[in-house]
Amino acid sequence: MTDEGELIAGRYRLVSRLGSGGMGVVWQAQDERLHRTVAIKQLVLPPGLSEITAEEANRRAMREGRITARLHHPHVVAVYDVVEHEGQSCLIMEYLPSRSLATVLSLHGVLPPNTVVRIGRQLVSALSAAHQAGIVHRDIKPGNVLLADDGTVKITDFGVSHAVGEVTVTATGILAGTPAYLAPEVAQGNSAGFPSDVFSLGSTLYTALEGRPPFGLNNNAIALLHQVASGEIIPPRQSGPLTPLLLHLLQRNPEQRPTMQQVQEALTALAAALAGPQGGPSAPMRPLSRHDPPVEPAPGPQQTLIQSAPPEETASLARPTGVDATAGRPPAEGDGDGGPGRRRLLAGALALVVLTAGVLVAVLISHDTVTHGNTANPPSTAGSPAQSLQAIPTAPGPSSTTQVIPPTTPAVPGSPQNTSEQLQRAITDYYALMPANLPAAWKRLTANYQQNHAGGFTGYQNFWNPVQRVTVFDVSAKQGDTVDATIDYFFKDGRLVEERTSYGLVTEDGLWKIDSSTVRSSQTRQGS
Numbered sequence: 099m100t101d102e103g104e105l106i107a108g109r110y111r112l113v114s115r116l117g118s119g120g121m122g123v124v125w126q127a128q129d130e131r132l133h134r135t136v137a138i139k140q141l142v143l144p145p146g147l148s149e150i151t152a153e154e155a156n157r158r159a160m161r162e163g164r165i166t167a168r169l170h171h172p173h174v175v176a177v178y179d180v181v182e183h184e185g186q187s188c189l190i191m192e193y194l195p196s197r198s199l200a201t202v203l204s205l206h207g208v209l210p211p212n213t214v215v216r217i218g219r220q221l222v223s224a225l226s227a228a229h230q231a232g233i234v235h236r237d238i239k240p241g242n243v244l245l246a247d248d249g250t251v252k253i254t255d256f257g258v259s260h261a262v263g264e265v266t267v268t269a270t271g272i273l274a275g276t277p278a279y280l281a282p283e284v285a286q287g288n289s290a291g292f293p294s295d296v297f298s299l300g301s302t303l304y305t306a307l308e309g310r311p312p313f314g315l316n317n318n319a320i321a322l323l324h325q326v327a328s329g330e331i332i333p334p335r336q337s338g339p340l341t342p343l344l345l346h347l348l349q350r351n352p353e354q355r356p357t358m359q360q361v362q363e364a365l366t367a368l369a370a371a372l373a374g375p376q377g378g379p380s381a382p383m384r385p386l387s388r389h390d391p392p393v394e395p396a397p398g399p400q401q402t403l404i405q406s407a408p409p410e411e412t413a414s415l416a417r418p419t420g421v422d423a424t425a426g427r428p429p430a431e432g433d434g435d436g437g438p439g440r441r442r443l444l445a446g447a448l449a450l451v452v453l454t455a456g457v458l459v460a461v462l463i464s465h466d467t468v469t470h471g472n473t474a475n476p477p478s479t480a481g482s483p484a485q486s487l488q489a490i491p492t493a494p495g496p497s498s499t500t501q502v503i504p505p506t507t508p509a510v511p512g513s514p515q516n517t518s519e520q521l522q523r524a525i526t527d528y529y530a531l532m533p534a535n536l537p538a539a540w541k542r543l544t545a546n547y548q549q550n551h552a553g554g555f556t557g558y559q560n561f562w563n564p565v566q567r568v569t570v571f572d573v574s575a576k577q578g579d580t581v582d583a584t585i586d587y588f589f590k591d592g593r594l595v596e597e598r599t600s601y602g603l604v605t606e607d608g609l610w611k612i613d614s615s616t617v618r619s620s621q622t623r624q625g626s
Contacts, residue, residue, distance in 0.1 A: 107181035110127045125140075136192070159187040160180050171223070175194060198241050198242070199306065203240060211337070212369075221299060226362055231571070233256060234291060237298070239279040242254050278313060278315070278326070279298045279302060282327055285324075286327045292530075295358070308337060313331060521579060529569075529570040532565070543613075566590045570584070571584055582600050597617050597619065
């Protein structure tokens with residue numbers, strides 16, 4: 099795909115090349131069947147892959163592209179079609195004249211808090227919808243955030259990084275992609291889940307405010323990967339009222355990060371606080387110029403486990419590990435007497451920080467439900483389920499922190515819609531624990547299911563031990579406390595088993611638990 103005028107899949111005519119990156123080449127094209135402008139991204143695989151591995155990666159890209167095509171949201175670059183051309187996967191996407199946030203930051207430096215809040219609210223709206231649909235982005239970074247001239251913000255490249263193996267160590271030992279925006283658990287080699295997206299969102303907003311990623315810049319990707327894995331961020335110094343939220347998003351422990359829904363509410367509260375006299379107007383975005391570097395419009399795939407669970411988050415507001423207590427203070431500007439005017443300005447700024455920090459705390463601790471995803475932490479040995487979040491101190495030591503254990507989804511009486519949501523969440527919460535936290539997942543099964551279906555805990559372990567990861571999507575509640583869902587089991591031997599399953603749920607002690615399951619369809623294929 100190198101020539102303008104070339105026809106792709108018998109209908110998409112290449113018009114001009116828009117740009118290229120680590121994951122592919124992006125073109126502006128004309129859909130000759132529907133007479134509309136589209137963007138085409140040809141995915142490029144890392145060098146050194148075997149023929150079999152490359153084939154599997156292409157299949158994965160096609161499959162995840164189709165999954166993302168089901169996600170329709172005003173702040174997500176739409177995927178219209180997935181085709182193959184000359185042996186390579188191509189994503190047919192919405193064409194959006196725009197610049198990436200990375201381009202804007204390189205041209206203009208940092209952005210004011212009002213603008214970052216405006217951008218963040220649109221991003222979180224999209225990511226919250228994706229998470230509810232069971233889709234994990236995996237690669238949130240400034241380069242995947244597109245800013246249109248009218249102020250619209252859209253996110254792109256859902257799951258493409260996973261499909262083509264970006265930000266991983268290849269078979270030849272070469273690190274592909276930048277790990278600057280990864281969550282620590284992903285840098286440690288664990289699977290990405292919803293909390294990983296929250297961290298990467300925090301890294302992106304941090305960069306817009308601070309002018310660099312939270313782990314700094316390092317041309318040595320391996321060294322940077324080690325820094326990210328440590329979770330030791332550089333404390334934000336000029337993020338002002340957004341500092342408390344950033345520190346919460348950038349918690350080292352995935353279980354102590356907020357959900358996207360909570361982030362959305364916190365940003366809404368921040369927007370209201372910043373709209374006051376001290377917040378000032380949001381800085382307008384400079385109109386697009388034909389001299390600006392082209393931006394790649396975007397692809398999208400990737401699905402994964404949906405997470406969600408209940409309670410009041412009381413422990414997660416503790417000071418994050420790896421961040422010192424001076425975070426958020428402005429740099430010292432000398433000891434000179436600034437006069438009463440300067441003192442009033444500093445007092446006003448401090449008041450705004452305190453106000454927004456208080457708003458954030460109120461938002462995060464007032465929730466009845468807290469979502470937790472596949473944290474890839476060692477299995478928890480939580481006690482019996484509880485209706486409120488249990489704060490359990492970790493082993494004593496110099497840097498003892500608090501570990502948060504997600505309780506089972508409570509069965510709260512309410513409208514049919516609320517009941518449907520509870521049933522769906524019970525299933526997505528269950529699979530969000532798998533396969534890293536079998537003891538906690540075991541408690542979400544009835545005694546009948548544990549003994550007569552799972553074959554006791556030993557049989558349960560024997561089933562899950564060969565499974566590397568699992569995803570759940572197309573979750574829907576039916577009549578009679580029944581839920582249908584599609585489950586993908588990714589086995590360590592390379593097999594992928596996709597099953598459509600019906601679950602029967604019952605309430606025990608006010609909690610939804612799985613009491614039966616019936617596989618409606620199953621198909622197995624090699625590669626994921």
